[in-house]
Amino acid sequence: MSLREFLAPGPRPPAEDERLLQLYWNRAELKKELTRLQDERHKLLEQLRNHEATFVRHSEQLLQLEEFLGNPETGPHALVYFQLRSLWRATSAKVARFAQQLQQQQADREQRRQQLEFDRTRRQQLAELDQRIASARARAETLAAELKLKEAELENMRGFWNYARRRKLSEQIAAERAEWDLAMTEVTDLSDDRAALEAKEPPPSEGISIDGRRVVNTAVIAYAQQLVAQLSGGGLAVLAKETTCKRVFDMKYGTREECSRLMMLLREALATIKNEQDDLSGLKERTDALRAVVAYRSDADTVPLTDSIGTMPVSSVLVSGLEAANKTGVNVLIDDYWDLYQALLQ
Template identity: 80%
Template structure:
């Protein structure tokens, strides 16, 4: 074989060995890309299954709601059952309006109590700060007096040192110079103490009162008892027509299961409901008697522990069961109305825990 042929074969072998790592790297990159694509495909398939499940749930909910809406249309469109549906939904509207009224009342009391406790906290902070500032003033005055005395002594010693002349006073000058150095160190410490105390006093004077971390247990009890008394007062305000009890029933019973007597009975109930809704939606609350009811409630309210803020249900008492204006609608709760036990007007959502 010619030398040129051998050289050509050698060059081919060298070229193949040089290209081999590059091809391996490309194959490895393709493998990783394929693995990433498979992972992404799996994720998309899982997401597709979840979306299909959500779509099926929405379709089932839509079908169920459509069926209920059709039943409701037939119920309201029937002259025999329609008036009962109107009373039912007006009672639900009365419940929602009363719940919103209790919630607003609770929020107002909560804000008032928070403002009251914040003002009390600021007053206590200012009183403590005034005492601390007076203490700083006394300490600063004492430190300044000591620094002034040391400064005066230092000047006398320095004057005395200047008057000592002659080699025979060398030893005395040396001792006096050491004394002056020690006194200057003490004066530096006293002057530094004055500066530090003054800086601390300025920082204390500029310190802002701390923010209220939360209403106290006693404050939350004050708010809660007032809200409970307010819920009781709303029940009493609607006791003449028994509307509170009837409105409570709409929370647990369906419209199709409720009957409110004859058409004349339904008309009479809707007249009472119109008057009750006007009272509830009136922005000017009639709070007459609320303070007396709240004070009486606080006098008997008992709590499970010192940290609890909601009274025990048995301790708040019960209200007389109102007489329903329609025969046959008397409530089964003959023992009376307990606004906490029955959670009237969604009371627990308004109370501070």
């Protein structure tokens, strides 16, 4: 049947109306799908253009770097630069590992403390429940003994002249039986409470507390300071920091002999940093001194104010006119030495 016949006046079978509606619905869905696919195509083309531009840019940089490394005059500077970058990454990884170890130790310590506190509180509550159960059981046993005596006394009262006495005694027995029921109910309830308390699991760990995070962060900051002091010889710490904000093409490290001397220092420094046997001598004293002076913006902050940790002097070393030290001193938080902020607990 043609579209003209569909639109022609006159009654149409319900099946034909249904087919016509289905046709329009399918057409609307196809248009929506076509629009979605076109939008997706535009996005993919844009991503492809961006990737191509990035590839061209990286290719140009790679060619420029090859020329820079191949030049006998600039090659040694590039070698020093990338060895300094390697020193920075290795030291940053060392600080991150140290922070993770401290975080785990602090979390385990606080979890053990929480478990001990939970056990102590539970033992105290169990002891209190035991006293209450013993008291309720003793009362129930006393009432049971009194009931037996009065029931025996009631059994021995015979004759109509004891009617009033039997009635009064029966009322007393009923009242004491009610008290005994209450005492036994209390014993049962307290015993259930004790069983529930004994089976109670400790609450889940809430994570490291604010004080615990401050303890960890202070130690990590002190560790970063110690590494700066350890790598201050030859200005390696400051030179390594410069590689995070300057390009290789912008750096000069003096004569060929000075570059060779720096690379020798870098080999020794990298060997020390990558050594698994870390030298932590003096770290506790540095950490204690830091804790005595740090300040925080609020009670909820875990990272100290940058000014409160102070600066540490670094020896000045000249490399062909390049000052390899900060005259005002190094503040590991302000300068974010060894990617320190990534290692700290917020």
